[in-house]
Every structure is written in C-alpha cells, then in structure tokens.
Amino acid sequence: MRRPFIAGNWKMTQNRASAVALASGVAKATKSVEGVDVAVCPPSCYLDAVAAAVAGSNVGLGAQNMYHQGDGAYTGEISAAMLLDLGCRYVILGHSERRHILGETDQDVNQKVMAALAAGLVPIVCVGETLPEREAGKTLDVIRTQFNGSLAGLTGEQMAGIVIAYEPVWAIGTGKTATPEQAEEVHADLRGIMAGCYNREIAEAVRIQYGGSVKPDNAAELLSQPNIDGALVGGASLKVDSFLGIVTKALG
Ligand code: 13P
Numbered sequence: 001m002r003r004p005f006i007a008g009n010w011k012m013t014q015n016r017a018s019a020v021a022l023a024s025g026v027a028k029a030t031k032s033v034e035g036v037d038v039a040v041c042p043p044s045c046y047l048d049a050v051a052a053a054v055a056g057s058n059v060g061l062g063a064q065n066m067y068h069q070g071d072g073a074y075t076g077e078i079s080a081a082m083l084l085d086l087g088c089r090y091v092i093l094g095h096s097e098r099r100h101i102l103g104e105t106d107q108d109v110n111q112k113v114m115a116a117l118a119a120g121l122v123p124i125v126c127v128g129e130t131l132p133e134r135e136a137g138k139t140l141d142v143i144r145t146q147f148n149g150s151l152a153g154l155t156g157e158q159m160a161g162i163v164i165a166y167e168p169v170w171a172i173g174t175g176k177t178a179t180p181e182q183a184e185e186v187h188a189d190l191r192g193i194m195a196g197c198y199n200r201e202i203a204e205a206v207r208i209q210y211g212g213s214v215k216p217d218n219a220a221e222l223l224s225q226p227n228i229d230g231a232l233v234g235g236a237s238l239k240v241d242s243f244l245g246i247v248t249k250a251l252g
Contacts, residue, residue: 002207004223004250005163005230007039007062007124008237009092009211019046020053025240027057036250037230039090040237044078051087062090062124065098068111080119091116092124092232094150096169100130106149113151117158124163124209124232125150127190131170139168140189147193156198160205164190165232171212173234180221180228183210187227216245223250 014022019042030038039060042050051061063086067077083091093116094109109125116123127146129139143166151159166186171178178186187208194203210222211232222228230250236242 002205002229003035003037005037005039005207005209006233006243006247006250007041007060007090007092007209007230008233008243009064009095010040010042010237011064011097011234012043013238014042014046016046016049019043020049022238022240023050023053023059026243027054027059029240029244030058030247033058033247033251036247038247041090041092047083047086047088055087060089061087062092063088064092064095066091066093066112066116066121068108068115070115080116080121083121084119088121090122090124090163092126092165094146095126096128096167096172099126100169106146109150110152113162114153117154117162122161122163124165126165126167126211126232128167128169128172128212134168134170139186143186143189144193147190156202159194159198160202163207163209163230165209165211166190167211167232173213175213177213177215177218177222178210180225183222184225184227187225191227214246216242216249219246219249 039062041062041064063083066080066083067074071079093112098104113123127143129142133142168178190208191203207229209230209232210228214231214233215236
C-alpha cells in the first residue's frame with residue numbers, strides 16, 4: 001500500500017515573514033494528520049526559516065531545484081549536500097517551468113536525480129505533456145521519453161524510493177484540471193513503464209503524484225484513482241486552509 005504524499009510547491013512566491021507564517025500554519029494544521037506524508041517546498045532563500053518553522057512537526061521540507069555538482073565554481077547554484085544541510089528531505093526536479101522557461105533537458109534532470117539520490121535526498125521528478133502534444137495524441141510518447149531520459153540508469157532500489165509527479169503543462173496554474181480519467185491513464189501508463197523497465201514490485205512501490213490545478217474540491221476524485229498517490233500543489237498550497245483541504249482528502 002502506497003502512503004499518500006501531498007506536497008506544496010510554493011514556486012517563486014512569499015517573503016520571509018509570509019513563508020514562516022504559512023509553514024507554521026501548515027505545521028499546526030497537520031499536527032494530528034496520520035497516514036499521509038506532507039511537505040512544503042519554499043523558495044531556496046527561505047528554506048532555513050521554513051525548516052525552523054516546521055521543526056518537530058509532521059511537515060517535511062523540500063527544495064524546488066538543485067545543481068548536480070557537489071561543490072565548486074558554479075555561481076548561483078545550490079548542491080544536494082547544501083539542501084540536506086538545510087534540513088531538506090525532498091527536491092523537486094524537472095518541473096515543467098524549469099524545462100520550458102529555463103531550458104532544462106531530460107539529461108540535466110537525470111544528472112540532478114543521480115546527485116540527489118547519491119546525497120540521500122528524495123527526488124520528486126516531474127513529467128508532463130503540453131497542450132499541443134496532448135492534442136496531437138502524443139501524451140504517452142512524451143511521458144515515456146521524459147521518463148526514459150530523466151530517470152536513466154537508476155537501480156531498482158533507487159527507483160522504488162523516488163516520487164514521480166505527473167503534471168500536464170496545460171493544467172498548471174490554469175484552473176483546468178486533468179479529469180481523473182485523463183490523469184489515471186497516464187499514471188497507469190507510468191506504472192506499466194516501470195514494470196517493464198524493472199518489475200511489478202518496484203512499479204507498485206513508486207508514488208506518483210498528480211499536479212495541475214489541484215484544489216480542495218477536485219482532490220478527492222483525483223486521489224481516489226488507483227494509481228494517483230498524492231498531489232503536487234501550486235496555487236492551492238499558498239493558503240493553509242486550501243492546502244489542508246487537500247491533505248484531508250488524502251486521508252481516505
Ligand atoms: P497549480 O496547482 O498552481 O496548477 O500548480 C501546479 C504545479 O505546478 C505544482 O508543481
């Protein structure tokens with residue numbers, strides 16, 4: 001049985017005070033939540049402050065990106081070891097905003113996944129098709145290519161420990177959610193790809209989050225799908241009430 005995992009991707013929002021207030025609010029609101037993993041992923045400059053705000057709570061800390069090199073002359077970058085040092089357990093990798101706005105390739109994502117795993121972080125690896133790709137009937141091909149490229153070379157044990165987030169690009173920040181059937185189709189396909197590359201047991205162990213306009217009022221239906229194991233939440237993670245509204249839907 002896979003444990004549901006709800007993570008908030010705060011993207012490039014908040015200031016120091018609001019980040020601490022939001023993190024403290026989430027920590028307080030999820031105090032008695034059991035059976036669901038919860039995490040918040042603030043901008044990297046607030047990781048330290050948010051780590052302090054969620055210390056001793058049920059809320060895990062995640063970063064939104066990292067660089068694959070260990071340390072050295074890489075101006076502006078942050079390593080996996082630095083994220084661990086700040087108290088991170090998770091790191092979002094290959095988010096579509098990084099792929100499409102900042103030009104990250106599957107190969108870049110793969111290097112980061114390898115470095116994150118080597119350091120002991122849990123990568124949340126994002127895949128997802130654009131609207132033209134969906135309309136051209138290429139969704140499953142795009143997902144397979146991203147999976148093969150971004151997750152090349154992982155051992156079965158490494159694979160079983162990662163989290164995948166299926167985030168259709170057309171559903172992100174648009175208010176257009178994939179229907180539960182559309183999301184389930186891709187999640188089931190991802191599970192099939194993993195069974196083919198590894199085996200059924202590993203495929204069944206990997207948690208696959210859905211992301212893209214998840215809200216308290218559509219979360220229950222999405223999370224009730226057999227292969228949807230959680231959510232990666234953008235906009236609705238920026239208010240304690242709406243984030244909690246999604247977390248409670250994962251309780252079953
Ligand atoms: P929204 O929930 O705002 O659509 O964002 C989804 C997302 O990109 C999470 O990583």
